[in-house]
Amino acid sequence: MRSPHRLRGASPARRPTVRLRLEELEARAVLSGTGNAWPHPELVKVSFVPDGTLLGTNNGVPIYSNLFAKFNAHAGWTTATWEDQILKAVQTWAQQTNLNFDVVSDSGASTGSGSYQQGDPQMGDIRIGGWAFGNSNLAMAFLPPPVDNYSIAGDVSFNTGMTYNIGSTYDLYTVAMHEIGHALGLGHSTAGGAVMYPTYNGVKSGLASDDITSIQSVYGGARTADAYDAAASNNTFATATNLTSQINPTTLTSVQNNLDLTTTSDLDYYTFTAPANTSSTLTVTVQTTGLSLLRQAVTIYAADQTTVLASASSAGAYDGTTQTLTGTGVTPNQVFYVKVAGADTTAFGTGRYAMTLNLGTGSSPAVTLPNTQTLNGSPIQGGGSETLSAPPPGTPHRLTGAHAALPVPAHGARHTHHPAHPLPSHSHRAHHAALVSHQSLDQVFAEGNLLRGLVTGKGRR
Ligand SMILES: [Ca+2]
Ligand SMILES: [Ca+2]
Ligand SMILES: [Zn+2]
Secondary structure, three states: OOOOOOOOOOOOOOOHHHHHHHOOOOOOOOOEEOOOOOOOOOOOEEEEOOOOOEEEEEEEEEOOOHHHHHHHHOOOOHHHHHHHHHHHHHHHHHHHOOOOEEEEEOOOOOOOOOOEEOOOOOOOOEEEEEEEEOOOOEEEOOOOOOOOOOOOOOEEEEOOOOOOOOOOOOOHHHHHHHHHHOOOOOOOOOOOOOOOOEEEOOOOOOHHHHHHHHHHHHEEEEEOOOHHHHOOOOOOOOOEEHHHHHHOOOEEEEEEEEEEOOOOOEEEEEEOOOOOOOOOOOEEEEEOOOOOOEEEEEEEEOOOOOOOEEEEOOOOOOOOOOEEEEEEEOOOOEEEEEEEEOOOOOHHHHEEEEEEEEOOOOOOOOOOOOOEEEEEOOOOOOOOOOOOOOOOOOOOOOOOOEEEEOOOOOOHHHHHHHOOOOHHHHHHHHHHHHHOEEEOEOOOOHHHHHHHHHHOOOOOO
């Protein structure tokens, strides 16, 4: 069965949009992945593009991101307010499968101009911006590689001409979950309750089974426990993982990479015994910086499993953090326990972390950070399934970029505002009938123009 987001490169003469639309109307329960996925799901980086970032051209007119200006002008919102909704949406997917996310800074480089499909040091893999589309679609997203094999992969734009809210229409979290689903490689679902249903039909509080099945089909099933939990669950004092033998006898340190809080009920207990040549100070770090958006809560207990020697929480953290806890008066053969848990049971209570122990007097060992750098493909290509106008003859690449799109504004708004949009009338009517009173989530046109100029460097057609 073909995916509705069959986004292989479209030749100029083809109009794959036709097939895409018709397939969406077929009745079926589950639509899984599109065949596209991040090459390094262990760490997908997210950035918010600064206002003024060139997002492309729309019918030859440059468009610049104005997401911060728009959302910060919303009554009661600060940057943290709306970014938290988007990051919660990101984490909602991470809870279900083998994905971790990190927030990074963004250079403001023009869309599509980066050198990496993933891991660009100048920007996130999923760059989030916005502009006023001039229509009633809510947002758009580009699928991950390989269909989009360059920097534009995964990028999301919100229609800043629309009004967003939190907990009411148009609910930002609901729309963000949908677009991030595309940015992770999902197509649409026909299940009305699914986040990946192609039209906005109300506030959604989380993923439906359809969404979960789909994302797990792309990233290797349910989120995988770390090696310790996989070997023997360490969710209690009694089953704590013993790390004593892993403490370096010279440096009196240990680094534990690739630890994971895998579900909201996962607790990770560790224990160790101070070596005979211990210093009097114990330092424990639990790091999510550069590893995930997990908000960790860490507690060091004495041997009695009750006395708290130190504790720290990253509740409410914006990004990954590193918690450093210290105990003093340590004596040889003293037994300790460390508990690592989510700071809360929200979507931010899941993710990867690393831990170091230091009973010596030197520095603590470095945590291993994922290297996700993946250069742009050559030649650069976008899938172009949503292309709505033919590239000019001699265009060197397929430049339109595959983005996943939702149908369609009701009542002919598209025709009014975008007379050139090429959806065939029969398809358009079919959607029209299905979508009355709903709101399209994705932009389904204009991206051909939007991207072509950037990738060719010509600026416009
Ligand atoms: Ca990207
Ligand atoms: Ca555990
Ligand atoms: Zn969509």
